[in-house]
Amino acid sequence: MSLSDVFTIAGSAATAQTIRLNTIASNMANVESAGATPEEAYKVRKPVFSQVLVDQGRSMDSPDHQVMMVAVNEILEVEATDEDRRYMPDHPGADAEGYVYFPKVNVIGEMADMMSASRSYQSSIELMATAKKMQQRLLTLGQ
Structure with a gap:
């Protein structure tokens, strides 16, 4: 693996976390x-x-240079097992019986998931910054 592969891998991970x-x-x-x-x-x-093996073309190390990346396969809609049904007859979206259905979003769970995604994104960005510093240091050593 070359140092430039780090940018490909970390960049795909950061993109996936942005979607998350x-x-x-x-x-x-x-x-x-x-x-x-x-x-x-x-x-x-x-x-x-999911992890995806991507062909990066030819490199000095190998003729078939491949790198693992993070990919977003799909975005699933999770079916609620128990919807939140509220009696609101004055609501414009109420059914014939006066009930309105709301999604079962676990706000605390979503906040915890947001913190996890944010930390994962931050780790990917820090990894790219470190790789950039290493490349710059290698360039100065070669002079």
């Missing part, structure tokens, strides 16, 4: 998004990550 942070923000922003039926209510979204 965006889905968490969307979940939290839609805590009070109502629907007339459970199907119309907002569904909590979660990104699914």
Whole structure:
């Protein structure tokens, strides 16, 4: 593995964490998004990550230079096992019986997930900064 591969790997991880942070923000922003039926209510979204082997072309080390990266396969909508049904007959989105359905967003769980994603993102950025300093140091040693 070359030092430049660190940028590819850490950059893909930072991008994945950005997507994770965006889905968490969307979940939290839609805590009070109502629907007339459970199907119309907002569904909590979660990104699914995987590792992907990417061909980086030829390098000095090997003719088939491959690097593992983080990829976002999809963003799943999590079906709530028990929707939050509230009796609000004056709500414009109420059903015929006067009920409105809200998503089951666990705000505390989302906040903990946000802190974890933020730390993972920060670690990726710090890794790239360290690799940059190492490359700059290598350039000064060669003079």
